[in-house]
Amino acid sequence: MTFRAKLFWVFTLALLLSVGLVAAGVTVATRRAFDDLNREHSDALVAQFQREFDRRGEEVVDRVKAIASEEATIHMAVDLSLPKGDASVYVYDARGVSQSHQLDFLDFVNSDGTIISSAEWPAHFNSKMNWVIQPEDWASTGSFLTKMDTQDGPTLGLMAVTQVPVADKAIYIVGGERLDKGFLSSLVLPPGMRALLYLNLDQGFQANDLVSAGTPENEPERFTSLIEKEQASPQPRTEKIQWTFDPASAEEIHALPLVGRQKELLGVLLVGNSLRNVVLLERRIRYLALIVAGIGLLLGALLSWWAAARVTRPVTKLVTAAQEVAEGNWSAHVDVRGRDEVGRLARSFNQMTHQLIEQRERLIQAERVAAWREVARRLAHELKNPLFPLQTTVENMQRAKDKNPELFDEVFRESTRILLTEIENLKSIVGRFSDFSKMPQPEFAAVNVNDVVRDVVKLFEAQLGAVGRPPITPELHLDEELPAIQADATMLHRAMENLVLNAMDAMPAGGVLMLRTAHKDGTVLVEVSDTGGGLTPEESERIFTPYYTTKQHGTGLGLAIVQAVVSDHGGRISVESESGVGTSFHIELPSHPPRRPQKFPMLLKQEEEA
């Protein structure tokens, strides 16, 4: 991943994180605000329902009191207070009275708790309603909830009781409204709210006991948990029910326990408040926030990309320049302006490359001087040996002519022979230097390195086993799968000759000359090893320096030529030596030679001048 990409992702993630945090904060705050608003709304509605419930209870009390004050009721009370009072004549009176007073329940109960007449269950006459005659001040009790028996089974009633005393007896008027579908329908509830009633008539949750004002509840079992909690511990509580996978179907259910006079749980009023509008509003806000966040992120990404590009452009230039430097182009220059860190870095880079070039050129100059010195030294050394016999011969000739003229001819012949020999020797020395200076450019063609190795070994076979010389045993370990490489066979042959000659010189007492070839990843490996005396570490470091030699009569150009040939083929040569064990030269040759390396301008200039 590029620096620009990293920078882009860092900017983008930072932006995403910021936007996400802000969005989350806004969402949480919005939701809390909506929850608070919804709770206040629900509380207000529940309170409104409670007031409505209380008002209905007061109405029931008023109606029952009205019945008690009617003349017919008083007449009934008086009649039944008489010793021969006949209750049977009133058995069907309750229904008519209840209808005229719009009551669902109406029971006339005698002073012994016997039902005289029942509106909700006419056949229930003569049965006992003992709770009515329990000592209680019905005048102050007001309305209350109780379980009422009807022909269709028990149900809940919002009831009131009034006593009509006559002498030492009394009859009781028990009237009320049924808490059922009709009662729920008559409640005035705002849009989005609904009321359900659970009649706690059986143990556990019974779906049939759930009454709704409209159509029967489709999934009554969803209330099971709430109802069971109320049955376990009656108290107002709220739960949210999501009816479908759509969160907009959620409904907040407020459960209000309906208890009787003995605080027993008789029913649970379930006030449902649809959260559809709130959820839709929240969803709209969320969508809007997402769109804004998305646009913000998109813009942020674009800005991040632009900023990353702007920030990394000088760095990219620096990277490109550094790569050029790595490839050898030390003249690479970074054109970056600015006073910031990157600008200073670019300027430092330019300064550094400039200094590197100068140092390199100085180094090369120094090396060149050192090389010329070495050349001069070697030349002086090489030339001094033949010059001394020349000088001596010429002095002998002068002395012979001055002091022994009779021997002059013989001295002259002998001296001229020596002079010619030494002059020939001088020409040979000059020729070797000339050959080294005239190293040709390689001409590449497909070459099998094994063939080159075999030819060289064949060339030296006679010398290796020459009579009077300690034998040197050649060992060849050639990789027959060796691929052909692009190389100059003649130059390779010359390099191998030098290595073999070097090895032979290193083994004056004989030994083993081992040549090994191998290949790896398209690169051909050649190893030339001897079992000679080895090199010191210092020798190993300088052994490829031109005109450096460890031999008495060496020119110091053999291994320099080897290194030059290997280098011209884009390869690499290294030496591995251990004193007393031997020396190994490792050559790596690529399958294809590289481009011709770029020369430094100063060197080119000097070469041109040369």
Add this chain to the structure above:
Amino acid sequence: MSRRLAANSLLLALALVLAVLPAKTARRPGYGGTLRIEIGAVIHSLDLSVAAVSPEEAAAKLEIDSLINDRSGAPAAQPAAGPFRISAWEPGKRLTLAANGDFPKGRPFVDAIDFTMGKSAKDRLLDLELDKTDFIRIPADQARSAAESGVRVNTSQPDELLAILFATGGSNAPSSPVRQAIAQALDRGAIVNFVLQKTGEPAGGLLPQWSSGTAFLFSASSAPAGAVQQVKEIRAQNQPSIRLLLGYDSGDSVEQRVAERIVVDAREAGIAMTAGPIQGTSALGAATVPPGFDARIIRWRMPSPRPDAALANFLAAFPGLAQAAADACGPANSAERIYRCERAIVDTREIIPLAFLPQVYGLSARMRDWQAPGPGETWPLADVWLDGAPQ
């Protein structure tokens, strides 16, 4: 003084004679007038071979048939003309009968009888109070309130048995212990005193006391504690929940109220009983319990005041019960045999007698010489005359 007293006494006696004479002449039967009758049934055909759709229609058709046909001859013989003949007939609405002057047993007093059909009990009572009709039938449970409101009410001997008939034979039929529990739970006194408004009498047997003389041997009291105990035992054994459906004739308010009261008694005993109407012609087959019901309310009216004849008729009407008590119900007609037969039937608990009901009639003030018909008798309308009719 004594002469003066004698003269005053003579004048007083003369005044009394003068005052009494017109009254005596007014009470003498007179011919003429139209007797207005309202009935609840809707009769579409007077032919007895055409099946009625309700027990009320069947009974009304028999009454009308007795007015236009004289079936006192041999059973197989063609019926002779009755005391009335049809003068106008609007099926389902109205029937007018005219007096048959050639009737061998004497011309009826009234010139005509006008039947208006399809009147509810409430409308019939209202019309009677408003003097829009002369003769109606009143449901037994309304007899008392009608009398208290000033209606002239005529009541027969209690000759109609009201009872629960249980389904038998089926896999879901109520078991004998369940029937026993229900019999114990029933409060017949409440039924008679409250539902029937003291019109009728609790029934423990099949025949009323005035007929058999042994009705007092059958207990009509309730034992709710025993019923509760019985139900507990049943539940403990193999029936954790006892659910029963009791049927009643959908057109009979008395049956409905009685059934609803039985439901109360049964529930207090722990039996989950509900009451439901029997619709249509199913109500006619009183001897059987329609499918879907576990029991039904039945009415059986005695065809004869004689206990042996009445019991024979009962056995014929309820062959299932006759078969259950076949050993005890032989041909002998002694009071003891009748009692044993009756006891055997009642002890099966396949039928639980509830009450004996009288026939209750409402009469207008001008209707004279009405005698409530006894068991097996029809309305003696040929003997009725209207006050104010020409002498």
